Amino acid sequence: MSAQTMALAFFDGVAYAALVFLVAVGLTLIFGVMRILNIAHGSLYAFGAYAAASLVAGLGLMGWSPWLAYPALAVAAALVGIIVGGAIETLLLQRIYAKEESLQLLVTFAVFMVLENVQRLVWGVQPYFVAEPVQMLGNINLGGIDYTRYQTLLLPAVALAVLLGLRLFLKGTLSGQIILAVTEDREAATAIGVNAKRVFFVTFVIGASLAALGGALAAPTTSILPGMGADMIVLSFAVAATAGLGQIEGAALTALLIGLGRSFAVYLAPEFEVLTPYLIMVLVLLARPQGLFARPEARRI
Amino acid sequence: MPWRPVLIAAAALVALAAPFAAGWVQTFLILALAKGLAVLGILVLLQAGQVSFGHALYFAIGAYAVAFVARGLAGGELVTLLLFSAIIAGLGGLVIGLFVVRYRYIFFGMLNLAFSMVFYSILEKFFHLTGGSDGIRVPRPSVLGLTLGRDGFELTLYVVAIVCAVLFGVLVHRYLKSPLGQALRAIKSNETRLEYIGVSARRVLLVAYVVSAVLCGLGGAITALAQGLATPEYAFWIRSGEFVFIAILGGAAHVAGAFVGALAFEGIRSFAAVIFADGWQMALGLMLIAVVLFASEGIAGLWVKLTGKSAPAKAEAAP
Numbered sequence: 113m114s115a116q117t118m119a120l121a122f123f124d125g126v127a128y129a130a131l132v133f134l135v136a137v138g139l140t141l142i143f144g145v146m147r148i149l150n151i152a153h154g155s156l157y158a159f160g161a162y163a164a165a166s167l168v169a170g171l172g173l174m175g176w177s178p179w180l181a182y183p184a185l186a187v188a189a190a191l192v193g194i195i196v197g198g199a200i201e202t203l204l205l206q207r208i209y210a211k212e213e214s215l216q217l218l219v220t221f222a223v224f225m226v227l228e229n230v231q232r233l234v235w236g237v238q239p240y241f242v243a244e245p246v247q248m249l250g251n252i253n254l255g256g257i258d259y260t261r262y263q264t265l266l267l268p269a270v271a272l273a274v275l276l277g278l279r280l281f282l283k284g285t286l287s288g289q290i291i292l293a294v295t296e297d298r299e300a301a302t303a304i305g306v307n308a309k310r311v312f313f314v315t316f317v318i319g320a321s322l323a324a325l326g327g328a329l330a331a332p333t334t335s336i337l338p339g340m341g342a343d344m345i346v347l348s349f350a351v352a353a354t355a356g357l358g359q360i361e362g363a364a365l366t367a368l369l370i371g372l373g374r375s376f377a378v379y380l381a382p383e384f385e386v387l388t389p390y391l392i393m394v395l396v397l398l399a400r401p402q403g404l405f406a407r408p409e410a411r412r413i
Numbered sequence: 414m415p416w417r418p419v420l421i422a423a424a425a426l427v428a429l430a431a432p433f434a435a436g437w438v439q440t441f442l443i444l445a446l447a448k449g450l451a452v453l454g455i456l457v458l459l460q461a462g463q464v465s466f467g468h469a470l471y472f473a474i475g476a477y478a479v480a481f482v483a484r485g486l487a488g489g490e491l492v493t494l495l496l497f498s499a500i501i502a503g504l505g506g507l508v509i510g511l512f513v514v515r516y517r518y519i520f521f522g523m524l525n526l527a528f529s530m531v532f533y534s535i536l537e538k539f540f541h542l543t544g545g546s547d548g549i550r551v552p553r554p555s556v557l558g559l560t561l562g563r564d565g566f567e568l569t570l571y572v573v574a575i576v577c578a579v580l581f582g583v584l585v586h587r588y589l590k591s592p593l594g595q596a597l598r599a600i601k602s603n604e605t606r607l608e609y610i611g612v613s614a615r616r617v618l619l620v621a622y623v624v625s626a627v628l629c630g631l632g633g634a635i636t637a638l639a640q641g642l643a644t645p646e647y648a649f650w651i652r653s654g655e656f657v658f659i660a661i662l663g664g665a666a667h668v669a670g671a672f673v674g675a676l677a678f679e680g681i682r683s684f685a686a687v688i689f690a691d692g693w694q695m696a697l698g699l700m701l702i703a704v705v706l707f708a709s710e711g712i713a714g715l716w717v718k719l720t721g722k723s724a725p726a727k728a729e730a731a732p
Contacts, residue, residue, distance in 0.1 A: 149519045151466075207706060213518040214464045215705050218661065221466060221522075222705070225654055225698035233691060342650055346530045349523045357519075386534045390527055394512065401515055 119255055121375045127263035129371025130271035131330045135344055136351035136363045137274065138322030144358030145295050145315040146209070151220040152200060154345025155227035156320050159196055160327025161336045162231065163188040165240040168331075172244070181245045185332075189325035196227070197320025201313050209312075224345070232338055240336040267329060274322065275364050282360075291315060295358075323348075350393040356406025366404060439571050441679060443639045446574040449675035451632035452659045453585055454625030459665040460589060461618055462601030463517060466653050467525030468629050470509075470532050471502045473648035475630030476637035477536070478502065480549040489554045491569070495634055502630020503623050510622035514615045517604075529648055536645035548644030551637050567639070574635055578672055581628060586668045588624065597621050629656075651694065658701050 139153045167184045200223055208216050249261040282288035293301040294311045302308050326344075334340075351370055355362035370389045377388040384391075396404055451472050458465055478498035483489045513524045536543045543549065555561070556569050588594050596617045599607040604614050637643040646652070655678070663674020682693070689696050 143519075149523065151523075204702065211705075212462070214462055214522075217464055217519060217522050218657070218705050219702055221654060221657070222698040222701035225651070225701070226695045229692060229695035229698070233695075342530070346523075346527050350527060353520065353523070383538065386538065387531060390531050393527070398512070 116255060116257055117379055120257060121379050122372065123254075123259055123264050124378070125372035125375030126368070127267045127333070127371075128375060129367040130267040131326050131333075132344075132347060132351055132371055133271050133364050133367035134274060134326035134329065135323045136348040136355075136367055137278065137360055138319035138326075139345075139348050140352040140355070140358055140360060140363050141278070141322070142316055142319035143352070144360075145291055146205075146312050148205065148209075148216050149220065149349070149357075150200075150316075150319070151217070151345055152223040152227055153319075153323050153348065154341035154343070155224055155231065156192060156196060156323035156341075157327040157330075157344045157348075158231055158336075158338075158341035159192045159227070160189050160324030161331040161340065162235045162240065162327075163192050163324070164328035164331040165242045165336055166235075168242045168244060178244050178248055181242075181248070185245065185328040186325070189321055189328040192324035192327075193317050193321025197317045197324075198313070200320070201316040205312075205316065206309070224341075228338070228341060231341070235336075237338050240331075242332050242336075245332040263333060267333075270325075270329060271364070274325075275361070278360055287314070347389055350389050354393045354396045354403055356403025359403065359405040362403070362405030439567060440639065441683065442676075443567070443571050443574045444636060445676045445679040446578045446672065447632040447635040447639065448656075448659070448679065449578055449632075449672035450581060450635070451629040451656050452663065452675050453581060453668060453671040454628035454632075455656045455660040456663075456665050456668065456671050457585060457589070457597075457621050457625045457628070459660055460594065460601065461597045461621060463521045463618070464657055465525040465625070466522045466650065466657065467527070467529030468625065468656055469648050469650065469652035470525070470529035471506060471626040471629035472633035472636070472652065472656075473529075473532060473536065473643070473645070474505050474626075475499070475502045475633030476643040476647045477543070477549070478630070479634045479637045480551045480643035483551050483554055484549060488552050488560075490558070491554045491556045491573070491638070494554055494638070495573070495631065498634035499627050499631050502633070503627040505630075506623045506626020507619075510619050510626070514618040514622055517600075526650060526653070529650060529653055533645050533648040533650075536648060543645070546645055548642050548646075551641050551643060553641070554638070570635065570639055577631060577635070581631075582668045582672065585624070585628075589668070593617060593620060655697070658697055661701065661704055 135153065135157050138156075139150060142148065142150050142153075164185050167188045168181045171178070171180050171184055204219060204223065208219050211219075246260050246262040249266065251258040252261050252264060253259075254264070280288075282292055290301070290306055291311055291314070293306060294308050298308055327340075347370075351367050352359075352363055354370065355366035370392055373388045373392050374385060377384045451468065454471070455465065455468055475498040478501040479494050482494060482497055509525075509528055513521055513528075516524060537546050553561070553563075553566050556566065561569060589597070596607060596612050596614075597620075599612075600614050600618060607614050607617075633643075633647055636647070659674040659678045660671065662678065663670030663672075685693070685696070
């Protein structure tokens with residue numbers, strides 16, 4: 113493996129890790145606060161991608177500046193997060209917080225089935241492409257190879273900004289502190305007057321928007337197809353589980369580990385590309401069943 | 414209960430007589446019963462409160478085991494094929510089970526989903542071995558040394574499906590009544606107490622997991638033989654979701670729920686396909702949500718309630 117291929121694999125892996133991180137961090141944030149694993153998260157990712165593609169295509173039809181495509185990606189993500197995410201939380205999840213864990217899992221799985229179907233009804237099964245945001249930023253030459261600026265600079269920058277932003281928000285603001293308080297001990301937080309219901313809603317919308325943002329940012333780098341949601345929920349779960357569910361910084365490192373592992377596999381052993389993330393997950397979980405960064409929990413009897 | 418064997422015999426007789434009325438009913442019933450076997454596997458795990466979103470994996474393993482051997486031997490022998498696929502699915506269940514029984518609920522469900530998705534993409538990617546998304550054609554095997562025509566083989570397969578359904582229905586019913594099955598239920602109600610009386614919860618769950626893998630494998634094998642084809646779609650997550658859906662709809666309270674649920678599901682699907690057209694999956698999802706929210710005991714649960722028998726021990730809250 114030459115230095116050039118290694119560099120290529122490295123930048124590929126980082127760009128991929130950035131996208132996976134955005135989705136996984138939303139999943140892990142929702143789980144950390146609400147103790148619910150949102151299987152429909154994969155659909156929110158796909159919805160983000162489709163909405164971004166439609167919005168950017170719409171801009172093109174209106175003849176507006178192509179630079180508006182970048183805010184359009186963010187707007188698409190926020191719209192999906194607030195409308196679809198908000199609807200899921202208020203209409204369904206609020207009714208099942210008191211139910212058994214396996215029933216909660218069933219409900220989010222059912223939502224996933226519904227959303228995958230809705231997606232096919234709205235956008236059909238033919239692939240969508242939005243190349244403009246990648247083309248407009250042009251290429252950057254590193255060590256004799258051209259890379260797209262979008263993938264080498266923009267994606268990692270957004271992922272880093274989200275990571276730091278989330279950290280600042282949770283540790284540095286009152287709303288963030290309230291969310292952390294609910295995560296730590298919901299009863300105690302409610303007792304001192306925290307509106308846990310609102311915290312859950314806000315958390316879910318933020319998490320959903322992050323998944324949609326991952327999708328919107330992925331849209332220009334790949335063809336948008338049915339089935340992308342199912343692949344992504346499994347992959348982002350693998351990242352979140354390897355890190356330890358609820359671990360935000362851990363999810364970033366694990367996304368990097370899995371992203372790099374996958375992109376090096378593409379060059380070294382292509383047939384193992386799909387398997388690598390799961391091999392990493394299984395190996396980690398065999399050694400540390402709680403995940404890499406989770407604190408072991410005291411057993412409740 | 415003296416009426417139970419009578420009921421089983423009656424159900425089997427009615428089912429045996431049905432295909433003489435119309436040909437397509439037979440194919441329909443084979444597929445529904447095969448699905449019922451797989452659902453029975455999910456139902457076993459539900460006793461422990463665990464939901465697997467990846468059991469289509471074993472369905473596909475069973476189907477491809479049949480496909481590979483039948484292709485290699487240009488047919489093979491029906492009984493051996495079924496036995497072989499059950500064993501391979503069971504072995505697969507043992508290997509993956511050793512890993513997943515360390516987990517419960519979210520991890521259990523999602524790890525199963527992950528394994529099935531990996532298997533699905535292997536089936537699609539390794540084209541030279543598996544035929545990619547076109548799958549593998551399954552040649553018609555001989556039956557106890559006899560080479561049968563299409564109709565004869567279908568009838569045989571139909572009888573085999575009924576025998577399997579009745580046999581495994583009774584066996585699983587016995588298993589769930591046995592101490593091992595009671596221990597399985599205890600995983601749902603209070604696993605820690607189970608451990609304190611010296612029973613390994615992991616081992617109990619592992620047995621159930623292998624049983625469920627074998628049942629799904631057999632269902633897959635019968636389906637592949639009936640359709641003459643094994644495709645990666647057999648391992649797809651939507652199929653796993655259907656199994657869970659039927660198990661919840663049929664209700665985990667009684668083994669009959671698996672087959673009643675599967676028959677009702679396939680029946681509704683063949684008639685409602687026209688009404689729902691592209692919205693079938695959405696209809697399933699919405700119904701699943703409704704069942705979970707309003708009738709989490711399913712059809713069998715309603716039956717148990719109506720007939721006034723005591724429902725199986727409910728999950729106790731841990732003190």
